Amino acid sequence: MPVRPDTVAPEQTTRVRLTVEGMSCAACAARVERRLNKLDGVTAAVNYATATATVDADPTITADRLCVEVTAAGYAAEPAAADRPALAGTGAEDAEVGDLRRRLFVALLAFFPLADLSVMFAFIPSARFDGWQVLLTALALPVVLWAAAPFHRRALVNARHRAASMDTLVSVGVLAATLWSLHTMYLAPARTETPAGVWAAIWSSDSIYLEVAAGITTFVLAGRYFEARAKRAAGSALRALAALAAHEVTVLTRDGREITVPTGELAAGQRFVVRPGETLAADGTVVGGATSLDVSAMTGESVPVEVTSGAAVVGGTVSLTGRIIVEATAVGPDSALSGMIRLVDEAQQGKARIQRIADRVSAVFVPVVFLTAATTFAGWLLAGGAADRAGAAAIAVLVVACPCALGLAIPTALMVASGRGARAGIFIKGHQALEATRDVDVVVFDKTGTLTHGLMRVVAVTGHGIDDGEALRLAGALEAASEHAVAEAIAQAARRAGPLPEAETFEALAGLGARGRVLGREVLVGRPRLMTDQGRLAPPELAAELDRHVHAGHTAVYVAVDESVVAVIAVADTVKDSAPAALARLHRLGLRTVMLTGDNAIAARSVAAEIGVSEVHADLLPRDKVARIAELRAAGHRVAMVGDGINDGAALATADLGLAIGSGTDVAIAAADMVLVRADLDTVPDAIELAHATLRTIRLNLVWAFGYNVVAIPVAAMGWLNPLIAGAAMAFSSFFVVTNSLRLRRLRLSSPA
Template identity: 65%
Template structure:
């Protein structure tokens, strides 16, 4: 099964994805967006957390031109042609390594710089000859080499007339350093003792070298831990990519075997999956039997049996047997590749809250610069002196960096989409998460969604004194010669209860009625009531009542006779999924209303609804009728989630506020849905909704912290109550808090995975 692109583009456009480097905040991503969107016909969305720009552009605008535009805006850019940046960890590792080296040098020099600065501030008499040069020698490597990436990005932004968080940081570091140099070498005033270490930190004199060094350390530490956190957040997607096989053993025309790289596998080729090996790609089993473990991709703990005719998915593992598989899809057309692409595109998108944060950040930095200038001017005009004015202005610059604001939404969304993929919940876009917040009604399709989607024996009623196991074996032996759906269900049931079915002879199919034959030397007959009535065979009254009862439940029921006497009624139906009742109960506990809407007859629909716990049933509706039901509910003010799997569910899935395609649904259903639930366990439905709710709670918490932090901190800094060094520490802590809060979503445990939240 191939997962189609979640967004249908106009025929005249192309989608290009760029890996953008050098972004540090939402202002940076907004700057890249503005630069790209200035190109004719281009629409771009840039995610600062993933470093991905998703661009829809006309054919005449090629990838190189887009990259050049981003580079001209002061950032790096390369086209993503294969794996996503989250799968290719080399750039991340290089960037994190560079940050670590700069941070290590800054830390080693900062501690003696801070210690000596405090000592010289607390007791000026300790100042030895050349003490200024000692402090400057310790500070310059920090504010010069360690902080160089911050200065480069700030200058790149200024060349294009744009500002960012790096502008504030670089300006703060540079201003503190330059003013300290002026104080050290060109001012003769001797400061008064600071009377205590804490007082020295809060009210240091006008030498701010330790402030410049400390801000550099805090910012680099924050960037380094953010880089490590982003790598962890992308771990789920990398784990998915790692499921794919690297090599595959292909069968040649003469029956030989040859091992080739997975990239050389072609559609239609036959390949091997030995016990313990990863199945190389999607395909159809042509020989062999094995239990297949799909837990790494879907979280499904129970292996599934695969044999000739079974469809298998690339990335799953053959456990117990050797399979010969004919490749049905290769490369980017496989289900695994589609799912990876789906998660990557979801992580590259933007939610409404993220777009709001970007708009705020776009004007936030210029506003902060203006506030810093106003603070400096106000303190200077108020007669507080140049030192106090510079200290207050620096504190405003440093404390107001909108780092946390830019990370609040994309980090949480990235972690959630990755965690969802591990649980078998693939989120096609951030709009799905936002839609889930207001959903109050969940509409279910029946066949293949609430039910298994295949006929199974659900009841066997026998006459008193009959050997049930023997009757099932005889009936299955007879039906083994038939290809009818009811016969297949009875045969499968018999094989599950008997090691070997008895042979059938003299088999005769009776179209529309049933079948007859000799099984284990005994005359057998199976089929509809009319078959027995026409043959003049008496039907025991008890079995007649059982058949009528089963038919009232919407099941297909047949009589079975041995040696001229009716001995059993076998009822066949599309059984409810074992997980359906618990899933419906969980949705009810969440306060959601549930409905069953199906094209099946009312008896069958009501029977399934009663079994799983759904009170409202709308039966015998055409596909367009499902759409009308959804529209009617929405017209009444409800926010509707639709759960389905078939072609006829596609329009309703697209019409609903939130569409969820369950299990191995059709491409039409998957294309129309907002979320894809790849597990057969219906517990993923409430899991998906609860994960979405948890993500939105995390985002709201992050945004509240980010907004509240800046709103509360800036007035404190303007009032001169915050030393710039403490401001730098608070700024770094704010960003790390947002990242930590988002990473808690990695601990989400849905009931489908057997864990507790």
């Protein structure tokens, strides 16, 4: 496998990424990770969410050797693409979710009638009719064999590798309850009389526990289904970033011909053509033409950048107004866009190391349960107990230990919290977000589109010898023919004041402004340099006004009518109304706030002063934002990042807690742990409060689930729990977890529901 130069560490290790198949829980990821790390010269991190393993290894260790080790651990692996590390397996993830949905549907369909009939026939022998065993079997087998098949397959793989997981416990519990029930129905002597009294009926009931087997399958499948949906979303940040790349590029040959080829065939040093509306296929230098570039993918800023010959440009940005010729300097995995993909992927690798409590203890819990069940069965036989009594006690141990409540502890709390959050404009994507909020003490904000609206708006019009409204009307009529962001802001402001006349002529002056005729008058709108080039001299009053706006971080242009400069129009990205109050709430919670932006320092300090942020870092590229967040974390801080742009994706993934504005880009939304659907920034402190409450609920759920098993297993081993009662106790434990989670629906938040 070829190794990229930037993957070589100072110790001369190479970085290899593998796509791992067959992992069903975070414990599986930990098992693969341990297996790889046993190799000399290997440091591996396995991301269960994206099904990838990132391995730093001695150059003599090949990717094929690593794949062999993963296979030996009971899973399948293959090398991942170097520049698209987490994009493989998307179809497999969708198929997994669909498969679990179908199995859950079948389990639910059969569970309810099976539960009613199984309990009735076990308690009341007189209710039985000819063929009742066949009816129960027909209802049970699709659930315990087909719907529960993923647990059985994983249990077999674990057994071959002398390992155990929660899947092993589920599989054995389901099969034991089923086989014992089939033995009772078809081979054991049939009872015909129903004992008097409820307790007598329960204790003397036949050992028919098919509803227990179906219930275990249904509960655990439900938890796995919701977990799989969250897992599928984990890789969407990288897929959204990859979607930004151009798929084809128009290459300019030495004889001047234009040939369209796939982007992968573009080489450094070749020249390619970019027309208005097209995406740059690679990083490079402009060698011909001029245009306005939408660079929001890399900087997050809404103001286009004017580029001409000699300017450096990056792939993933979009040409807006002109045709340019670019000489490629960095292509494929060496481009800035591919670098952003790697940043997001590496950040997600680190975050995925948080392991679920249930998976961490399974290596100890499952063997202990099996040992207890075996000891219970043998102990009852040695004590002279009947085989059916010994089997009932052993099955009761397996049933009561099944992790239904454990599997529901996190998914149910997340579902209820998601519903409550949705009413307040907050979407929680997974348990990582909840764990991350525990000790957050720094909240980092992007500026454009997060603290501000992300759109240019006219903030001031100052006329000299002309009415302000008339100056805006003439400028707006001219700029209505332009696609430039500043021009659109001026035109929209003018339209709000009334209908606009149509420009009789229009000429765009690349990088400077525009000119044309409106109502028979020559109108010129643009930068000071344009006025100087056209021989117009601005009055001192307007020159001072323009300087004032520039120092305030605004974009200001002159308006000239006929021979005179008559007005200054200033446009800026305005602060959201909710920003000052939201920042004040965060400060009252004792949180430190920081602004990171790709905008210039003047504009950044102006916004910070308006909303109350004391720490500002400006002129940052995406990798700079990641570096700042990494510095804060290295200093011992727990960092929450709030952003909305493509350029924020890596920073959102790097932070302990990522919060994306819902009106932002797909990349930001995919990379974040929480999505703030409403643009109101009050949702930021609300999200933190909701996450804290949800985390408390999950902790109580887990304490109950583990405590229930610790108490119930010995009771079942002593024979004091009939498997039917054990199944009821298991159901009650699940009921407690669900009702405790439902309390989150009544959580009070400041944001209106």
